[in-house]
Amino acid sequence: MSIASTITHPPEPEIHASHDVHEHPFYQKHHFETAEQQREAASFGMWLFLLTEIMFFGGLFFAYLLYRNWYYDAFVAASNSISMPLGLINTVVLISSSFTMAMGVWSAEVRNKKFLEWSLIATIVLGFVFLGIKSVEYAQKFEEHHVPGASFDIRDFVHPPADSKEKPLTVDMANHTQIYFSLYFAMTGVHALHMIIGIAILFVLLVKARTGLYTTGYVQPIENFGLYWHFVDIVWIFLFPFLYLINRH
């Protein structure tokens, strides 16, 4: 075939075997062979992101482990100054929100729109409850002058109140409680930031879920957000015993 005739009579475009030939769901992008492959790629990508999150929190956890070993007495005294019951309630609240999110993934899988909406709403509400309790705890620390910095007061640790079972710390060791509180605010603060971002995404998912988008077989966004939310839950599962329960007897 001459060049001229190729121009005037172009050959039929070559059609890739698996491309735009067969029916596929609306959410499948054209560079994936099957919806399953797309789903697998999405999960894989989400997990890679979560691994970077492990490293992100990991640095803080490492700093915590090291200073806890170096200044153990300061860490025990400071840990006992935060409210264990509030931490326990928050743990229950967060695990419950993980459960409601898991139920949200399930209802998207079985295409139950109403149940998906209510699962997302329950997750949002529990997320706000967690943040509310957290802010009460933060407020207590500010009132007690337990926030590291210029207004930090070591009095509670050098001269424990008569009704407390804590042994008094030396001034030097009492000053090291600031390291505990720095890590406390950094770790719970970054965790809370993840929850705030998560709640914002939950609102977007809820609005879209109400259109029925995620009950058509298009489960990926719900499932990937579930992975994120459960990851935030796992971080708290470690934060709770590390920060609240160092030595409670």
Place this chain on the structure above:
Amino acid sequence: MSEPVTSHNLAPVDNEQHNIDFHDPANITNPEHVAHHIVSPAVYGMIFGVLMIGTLATVGASMLPLGIFNAPIAIAIACTKAVFVVLFFMHVKYSSRLVKLTVSAGFFTFFVLVMMCMLDYFTRAWGQW
């Protein structure tokens, strides 16, 4: 000579003319074709129960005077809870080998990094802590 290839009569095939739309749940060499598993609410409920028991156990254990064993027990309970979350809430138990390997490699790398840093810090001031 077979009939001309158009966009209407062509079944999706790979290079060896195997129909790639055919779904084989037993296919483990192509993990992206692994059957998708829906985790039931009953399983989620059981895991929720396990996590609640673990939470109470970790509070209970912290009240006991166990000396140096308090920390390892707290870490062990937290790790057990995390494993349940990863396997069931995050579906890794039902995921492809690719995802399983990715997750375990990530946690393993994190473990190695923490251990190497710890060894460095603890051996530099050996006996002085």
